[in-house]
Amino acid sequence: MSLKVGIVGGGQLARMMIAPAVELGIEVRVLAEQPEMAADLAASQVGDYRDLETVRTFARDVDVVTFDHEHVPQDVLRALVADGIAVHPGPDALAFAQDKLAMRARLAELGLPQPEWAAVSDSAALTTFLQAHGGRAVVKTPRGGYDGKGVRVVADADEAAEWLDALEPGEALLAEELVDFRRELAQQVARRPSGPLTVYPVVETIQRDGVCAEVVAPAPSASPRLRQVAAEIGTTIAEGLGVTGMLAVELFETTDERLLINELAMRPHNSGHWSQDGAVTGQFEQHLRAVLDLPLGDPAPRQDWAVMVNILGGPASETMSSRFAAVLEAHPAVKLHTYGKDPRPGRKVGHVNACGEELDAVAYEARSAAAFFAD
Template sequence: MHARSNLPTGTPVVGVLGAGQLARMMAESASALGVQFRVFAQSESDSAALVCADTTVGELTDAAAVFKFAQTVDVITLDHELVPAATLEFLTQSGIKVYPTAAAIKFAADKSAMREKLKMLGAPMPNWVTAQNLNQANQFAQEIGYPLIAKSPTGGYDGRGVWVIADIAELNTLTFPVLLEQKVKFERELAVLIVRSPHNQAVVYPVVETVQQDGICTQVLAPAPNLAESRAIEAQQLALQIAAELDVIGVLAVELFDTGSGPLLVNELAMRPHNSGHWTQDGASTSQFENHLRAVLDLPLGSPTMTAPVTVMGNILGGIHPDLHRGLLHCLARDSELKVHLYGKTVKPNRKVGHLNLTGSDLADLQNRISHAVDFLAGRIDE
């Protein structure tokens, strides 16, 4: 851990709880900004711990250890929403600056609390209920009809903790309380990413389309193709409203269902740099990672303007090849414009181990090139 006395005068110090790929990519931006970056990791081999000079290894449930770490930084931010609420509250009560605040993060970590809050704001959503028992669940099912979506109120991500419920037999298998939602008929999924600072400055990135397969995002198209300007503005205004009402500091990602003729419906919220914003690293004037740091440090935010007409991001999901670098030899030779972002993670089936970005003007061409590269790296194709 570098002592403050060894840093240039005025160097801001940011600490991150969790050391996954989001912290790793924040670290790249922090280096450029001259911000000293510290991570509280679970293990030395965590994604961000592999690259960060100032890593503390510990458990996020150990509030005393987290507090000791937090005392060395100017502000604490998060790599994920699974940081125990008790730890965040302890930090806040101890006078540590935490962004997003414990009060705001609740609405990303607890999906029932999120639905309740969005209802108060009048945000359009699928029909939902937090069922405390089978009786309430059954009543909701009779009103709405099957299939339903069941969500674990806390702890889920990337499709984990989310189930499609086809009938009463499946309803019977659930553990309560559970969040039940109408399975919305939608044409596609959109996401809008906003960054907000304590000064109340906010920047909104262009609305993107997130292409999903089996509940996992495979590609992000920026901007969302064929989206009417009025729809884009509707999405951006909704995100601005939610960010302001929830007093979010840093990145807020709002995942939306595009129902075509009906309104845009809020699916999920995330309060950290988000997969739907990874395209900004190579396709926007300021990346979401840089703007997240600028926000939590209350620096003026950077321009979210696109630097090319189209950017396509493709997630690299673990396949049959344990060695991604070998595959890169082929992919980089084939496509000299491919921008690679690997996370230093061991390959496991369907695990997000990296992503690729391509910028240009021909969406179909960019999508094909991205698909080729991610399929090759996973071993689904071999040439």
């Protein structure tokens, strides 16, 4: 009898867990938000992940519940745990991925490096923060933001007035210093419920308009000390927050050679897509192993370099399929991964991975292949 994993959320992350699950003999079931989502291949139920009875019915006969996203409400998560259902990552860990203010406070308790920050609930508090941090700051909504949404760089409290005015009593926004960074990095860790964990190489991520466009693995010119510090940060967070499954820690490498924690994701993450083809054990297989408390796979790279390039937007649906054959013919060494989504400007509809011994050549292959799908 095969192990059964229930994935809440029908997006591309759930879709990309299907293939390694088949290879491992694991049955995947998906609770999709609506029909014909990216993970429709394994969708066993369509329903609202915010409704307890919907999720409870879905979770009834699986060995573990895990997630395509971090948005399942805490009361639903805790009810599942009270029912005796294995939930990984659990509600205590996910609380810090769901609320950026809670995350910042907990990371401070752990003594981890992060930008200077404050909870601001009115214009006066935000103005005080701006005055103390050079007149500019990053303002974030604590919940729900992703891919640049819910994030603004402001030089005046009036630029966040809409968000401030919408706050309920007791709520606040997150204000952070505008970090002078030289590049963005990401550190992934996989951790089992029983405790063992494994660490992936730290990678460089390139963002465009708040969305991850490229990932280079491992991060070029990363000193042994930087790699060690990034791994220690990821390990400390995984253990300190009780994360189970895949954890991605987005980092700033500052101009004075510090690492500061930007964001957390407690699931497979865009910064780890390179590992599908570039690592001995890709992040999607590793996540399944971890949440089922199975022995973890080797995260080591298969070749010197891997480059992932996202396909953003893309041409109209009727011409998209004709470009698949063209890119496969032109770049036979590149691996193409599509999400089954209708293209629209800025939307992630797939990605390409290239691996090899020379970084410039690998990057050229990945970028050229992704360019076939430009609007």
